[in-house]
Amino acid sequence: MPTESLTGWADIDLAAIRANVERLDELSGDAAVMAVLKADAYGHGLLPVARAALAGGATHLAVAQLSEALAARAAGITAPLLTWLYPPGADLEPAVAADLILSAGTPWSLDLIADGARRAGRTATVHIKVDSGLGRGGAWGEDLAEMFLQAARLEAEGVIDVEGMWSHFAWADAPAHPTVQRQREAFLEAIGDAERAGLRPRIRHLANSAATLTNPDAHLDMVRPGLAVYGLSPTPDIGGPPHFGLTEAMRLTARLVNVKDAPAGQGVSYGHEYTTPQATRLGLVPLGYADGIPRAGGNVGPMALGAQRLHVAGRVCMDQVVLDLGPGSDAAAGDEVVILGREADGEPTAQDWAAATGTINYEIVTRLGARVPRRYLGEAG
Numbered sequence: 001m002p003t004e005s006l007t008g009w010a011d012i013d014l015a016a017i018r019a020n021v022e023r024l025d026e027l028s029g030d031a032a033v034m035a036v037l038k039a040d041a042y043g044h045g046l047l048p049v050a051r052a053a054l055a056g057g058a059t060h061l062a063v064a065q066l067s068e069a070l071a072a073r074a075a076g077i078t079a080p081l082l083t084w085l086y087p088p089g090a091d092l093e094p095a096v097a098a099d100l101i102l103s104a105g106t107p108w109s110l111d112l113i114a115d116g117a118r119r120a121g122r123t124a125t126v127h128i129k130v131d132s133g134l135g136r137g138g139a140w141g142e143d144l145a146e147m148f149l150q151a152a153r154l155e156a157e158g159v160i161d162v163e164g165m166w167s168h169f170a171w172a173d174a175p176a177h178p179t180v181q182r183q184r185e186a187f188l189e190a191i192g193d194a195e196r197a198g199l200r201p202r203i204r205h206l207a208n209s210a211a212t213l214t215n216p217d218a219h220l221d222m223v224r225p226g227l228a229v230y231g232l233s234p235t236p237d238i239g240g241p242p243h244f245g246l247t248e249a250m251r252l253t254a255r256l257v258n259v260k261d262a263p264a265g266q267g268v269s270y271g272h273e274y275t276t277p278q279a280t281r282l283g284l285v286p287l288g289y290a291d292g293i294p295r296a297g298g299n300v301g302p303m304a305l306g307a308q309r310l311h312v313a314g315r316v317c318m319d320q321v322v323l324d325l326g327p328g329s330d331a332a333a334g335d336e337v338v339i340l341g342r343e344a345d346g347e348p349t350a351q352d353w354a355a356a357t358g359t360i361n362y363e364i365v366t367r368l369g370a371r372v373p374r375r376y377l378g379e380a381g
C-alpha cells in the first residue's frame with residue numbers, strides 16, 4: 001500500500017542493523033557473530049534482517065523454534081542456522097536435510113536428531129546445550145554426562161557431528177553478578193568433560209547481547225546477540241544504545257486520523273480514565289494493543305508530535321489511542337506521531353515504553369503487531 005494510505009507503519013533501517021552487527025563483530029574481537037533472529041527478528045522481519053546481518057559480518061544465524069528455522073530455509077536463507085526448540089517426537093529429517101544446526105539439550109533430543117540424520121542419509125550438525133546455571137534449557141549433571149557418551153557413539157557412527165557447545169546466562173545484564181563468572185566456569189568445565197568423552201566441539205558460544213557488550217571473557221569462539229542487533233540496549237541501567245555505539249533500527253510512526261476540540265472535564269476513551277483538565281485539542285492515533293501498543297500504556301505511554309512530547313490519554317484500545325495535544329495545538333489530521341524511535345534523535349524509545357509499562361524493551365518490539373506494515377530502508381545495493 002502506498003505510504004499516503006497507511007495509518008501507521010514501522011520503518012526498519014537495515015543500514016542500522018548492518019552497522020550494529022559490524023559494531024558487535026568489532027567488540028567481539030576474534031569471535032564470530034551469530035545473529036539471533038527469533039520471533040520474526042524481534043518484530044523487525046526475518047528475511048530482510050537476515051540479509052542485513054549477514055552483510056554486517058554475521059557468519060551464523062539463530063532462531064528458537066524449528067518451524068522458524070525451516071521457514072527461513074524455505075525463504076532462501078542458506079547461512080549456518082541454529083535452532084533449539086522442538087518437542088519429543090518431532091520429525092527432524094527435514095531439519096537435517098535442510099542442514100540446520102540442531103541443538104541437543106536432552107538425551108532424547110540426541111536420539112531424535114540421530115533418527116532424523118539416518119533417514120536423511122547425512123550427518124547432522126549438533127550443538128550440545130549445557131545448562132551452566134540458568135535453570136532453563138539444556139542439560140546438566142548425569143544427563144549431560146550421558147549425552148557426551150551417547151554423542152561420541154553417534155559421532156563414531158558418522159550420524160552426528162558435535163560441532164559446537166553452548167550455554168546461556170541468567171544474569172548477563174548484571175555483569176558483576178557472581179553467577180556470571182560461575183556459569184562461564186561451569187560451561188568450560190563441561191567442555192572439558194565433553195573432550196574427555198572424545199568430542200571435539202569447535203564452536204563454543206555463551207554470550208548474548210549483554211555479555212557481548214560487557215563481558216569479553218564470555219566471547220569464546222562466537223557471540224550470540226539478539227537485542228543489540230536491533231540497536232537496543234540489554235542493560236539500560238548501564239547505558240542506552242548510543243552508549244554502546246548502537247542505533248535503534250525500528251521507528252514506529254502513525255498519522256493522526258482525527259483532531260478535534262474538547263471541553264474541560266471531558267472523559268477520554270473507554271472508562272474515561274483520563275479527563276481533560278482544561279479545554280484542549282484531542283488527537284486520535286490509529287494504533288492500539290492489537291498493533292503492539294501495550295495496554296498498560298494507558299495514561300503513560302510516550303509519543304512525540306514533532307518536538308512535542310505527549311502521553312497517551314486514557315485507555316489504549318484495540319486499534320486506537322488518544323493524545324491530549326494541549327490547548328491551542330495547531331496539529332492537524334494527517335500529522336505524523338512517533339511512537340518509538342531513536343534516543344539520539346530525542347524520540348520516545350522502546351526502552352521508554354518498557355519503563356512506562358513495567359516490561360523490557362524486548363517485549364515492546366517483539367509484540368509489534370502483524371498488522372503494522374514494515375517499510376525497509378537502507379537495503380544494501
Ligand SMILES: *Cc1c(COP(=O)(O)O)cnc(C)c1O
Nearest residue numbers: 036168208209210224225226227
Ligand atoms: C534470545 C536468546 C539469545 C539472544 O539474547 P539477547 O539478550 O537478545 O541478545 C541468545 N541465546 C539464547 C538461548 C536466547 O534464547
